[in-house]
Structures are given as C-alpha cells and as structure tokens.
Amino acid sequence: MSLKVKDFYQFLDTLAPLRIAEKKDSNGLQIGSFEAVVSGIVLAVNPSLSLFKEAVKRGYNLAITHHPMFYQPLYSLNWDEYPGNLISFAIENKLNLLSWHTPLDKVSFGVSEALARAFDFETEDFVLKEEEGFGYGKVVKLKNCVKLEALAKKVKETLKTWVMLVGDPDKEVEKIAICGGAGGFLKEYLKGKGINTLITSDVKYHQAFSALEEGFNFILIDHGISESFVLRVLKEKIENFLAEKKVNLGIYLHKEESPYKII
Structure with missing residues (x-):
C-alpha cells in the first residue's frame, strides 16, 4: 500500500482542522501535487533550502512545515534569489510541501x-x-x-x-x-x-x-525554537498513522539553529 500527499493532508486536517486557521493565514499544499505518492517525510518549522536538500539526499519527497512558504504576496520569482531559488529547487526535484500554521498553534x-x-x-x-x-x-x-x-x-x-x-x-x-x-x-x-x-x-x-x-x-x-517541540509530537502522530495504515516510510526531524547570534 502507498500513501499520497492528499492522505497526509487529510490526516493533518483531522489533527488540526483548517477551519480554525486565521483568515489571512496560509496552510495546506504550498508546492507539489495531491496525487504524488509519498516516498518519505521531512519535518521542520520553516521551509528552507537545507530542508529541501535533506529531503533529496534521503530520497524523501514530502516536507511538512509549521511556517508556510507563501504568506506574503509574491510579485516576481527570481530563481537566483530567495524565495525563488527555494521554489525552483522544490519543483525541479519534484518535492511536495504541506504547511500547517495557526491550526497547529490552536x-x-x-x-x-x-x-x-x-x-x-x-x-x-x-x-x-x-x-x-x-x-x-x-x-x-x-x-x-x-x-x-x-x-x-x-x-x-x-x-x-x-x-x-x-x-x-x-x-x-x-x-x-x-x-x-x-x-x-x-x-x-x-x-x-x-x-x-x-x-x-x-x-x-x-x-x-x-x-x-x-x-x-x-x-x-527564540521563535523557531519555541515552536520546534510540536514537531516531535507531530512526528509521533504520523508514525502512529503509518502504523495503522501498515505503511513503512522514513520520517526525519530537521533541526534548525536560531538565526540570532548573541555576541
């Protein structure tokens, strides 16, 4: 048995319903296809190039993040600059991104x-x-x-x-x-x-x-560190979901350092 991106979308929606999201929030499928068969999962607070590269290195094609890729309007996409380089990398490597923001807060x-x-x-x-x-x-x-x-x-x-x-x-x-x-x-x-x-x-x-x-x-x-602990809970819930479905998929918890350096 295999699971698709839409199966994880539906599972996350049962855990933290999208109906409770803030009106201006961005959640759900950010990049990819609901019909893509999932080969493995990486979890992180933020979408980042290091996260996507880790997914490719492991042969995983689904990233689940707390913070969304698309929150503010994008008026242009330059592949040589952030966030265009991140988006193009995901598309080129057929990665899928689900983000679950304020529902996971609430x-x-x-x-x-x-x-x-x-x-x-x-x-x-x-x-x-x-x-x-x-x-x-x-x-x-x-x-x-x-x-x-x-x-x-x-x-x-x-x-x-x-x-x-x-x-x-x-x-x-x-x-x-x-x-x-x-x-x-x-x-x-x-x-x-x-x-x-x-x-x-x-x-x-x-x-x-x-x-x-x-x-x-x-x-x-630190904002990111404060929100990172919920990923451990989410990882455990996904593992239980996979066990119920009798599907064996790798799950990797991506660690992020604080962007702030105290000197």
Missing part, C-alpha cells in the same frame, strides 16, 4: 502545550479560548513559587539557547502562561486573569517597555 496538543511539556509544566486551560479544544497559549500553575530570574534560567538551561528577561528578576511568580511563537498579544488577556508572567517570543520594544512599567513580566525565547 489545538490542545499544539505549539504551546508541546513547549510547556519541554519544561515539565502542567497546563490548565488556554489563555485565549476560541472554542472548546482550540485557542492560544496555555496557563501554567508552577509546583512552587519561584523568582523570575530562576524561572528564566530554567528556560535557558532546558532550551540551551539565549533568553531575554523583561521584569524584576527578584519578583516571585507562581502562576504564569506560555505561548510558543509570537504571543505578546496575550498580555491584556493575562492581566484580566491576574497573571503577570508570559514565556513567549517576538515582543517589540514598546510592548516590553510598557510591560515593565505595568509590572508585567516576559521571558523571551
């Missing part, structure tokens, strides 16, 4: 839950629930009250990457929230819940400054 097992589990955090509910089983961010009740600096150090030690702190390092916290990816928009929702600390990514200067004035704390981490 499901209960998704980006924020997977990140929380990396720290052995027990989550309660969504920070912003849209409907039963779907929403953004997760509320976390820590086992013990800890200083903000100690919590930030735990995050750094677990992720083995840079961490930035917005807030009083000596402030004690017990109930916090976590949101993989850019979760700064959740600050006002958290304040309404009496929660003053959020682990997330991509908070801009003015938002950080106002948070400091308000007594709200951010522990900031």
Whole structure:
C-alpha cells in the first residue's frame, strides 16, 4: 500500500482542522501535487533550502512545515534569489510541501502545550479560548513559587539557547502562561486573569517597555525554537498513522539553529 500527499493532508486536517486557521493565514499544499505518492517525510518549522536538500539526499519527497512558504504576496520569482531559488529547487526535484500554521498553534496538543511539556509544566486551560479544544497559549500553575530570574534560567538551561528577561528578576511568580511563537498579544488577556508572567517570543520594544512599567513580566525565547517541540509530537502522530495504515516510510526531524547570534 502507498500513501499520497492528499492522505497526509487529510490526516493533518483531522489533527488540526483548517477551519480554525486565521483568515489571512496560509496552510495546506504550498508546492507539489495531491496525487504524488509519498516516498518519505521531512519535518521542520520553516521551509528552507537545507530542508529541501535533506529531503533529496534521503530520497524523501514530502516536507511538512509549521511556517508556510507563501504568506506574503509574491510579485516576481527570481530563481537566483530567495524565495525563488527555494521554489525552483522544490519543483525541479519534484518535492511536495504541506504547511500547517495557526491550526497547529490552536489545538490542545499544539505549539504551546508541546513547549510547556519541554519544561515539565502542567497546563490548565488556554489563555485565549476560541472554542472548546482550540485557542492560544496555555496557563501554567508552577509546583512552587519561584523568582523570575530562576524561572528564566530554567528556560535557558532546558532550551540551551539565549533568553531575554523583561521584569524584576527578584519578583516571585507562581502562576504564569506560555505561548510558543509570537504571543505578546496575550498580555491584556493575562492581566484580566491576574497573571503577570508570559514565556513567549517576538515582543517589540514598546510592548516590553510598557510591560515593565505595568509590572508585567516576559521571558523571551527564540521563535523557531519555541515552536520546534510540536514537531516531535507531530512526528509521533504520523508514525502512529503509518502504523495503522501498515505503511513503512522514513520520517526525519530537521533541526534548525536560531538565526540570532548573541555576541
């Protein structure tokens, strides 16, 4: 038995339904054909040339990424520049690309839950629930009250990457929230819940400054790394899907370094 790209599309849609995607989001088939027979799968946060080359090297023809290839409008395609070089490489090598973005952010097992589990955090509910089983961010009740600096150090030690702190390092916290990816928009929702600390990514200067004035704390981490943990969950679910179908396909989890270098 063989599986086609459309079979994985349908499977992903059952896990994280496309109907819950943000209106301006880009999901599903980005490059390729629904009818292509899948020879193997590579998983990554981002579509990249290194990812596609890894797929070709392994003889795999399906890439599944969290971030989409096409998010902003493209007005021209130059094969010699990004993203044209990436698209042309995929086409020339008959690669297929599926991207699953905000649906994977919103499901209960998704980006924020997977990140929380990396720290052995027990989550309660969504920070912003849209409907039963779907929403953004997760509320976390820590086992013990800890200083903000100690919590930030735990995050750094677990992720083995840079961490930035917005807030009083000596402030004690017990109930916090976590949101993989850019979760700064959740600050006002958290304040309404009496929660003053959020682990997330991509908070801009003015938002950080106002948070400091308000007594709200951010522990900031790399966007891509924060979302990478859901790929492990996705890999396991795909492996179970393949086992049910009695299909043997290789699955490779592509590791990406942070684009930021702290010097």
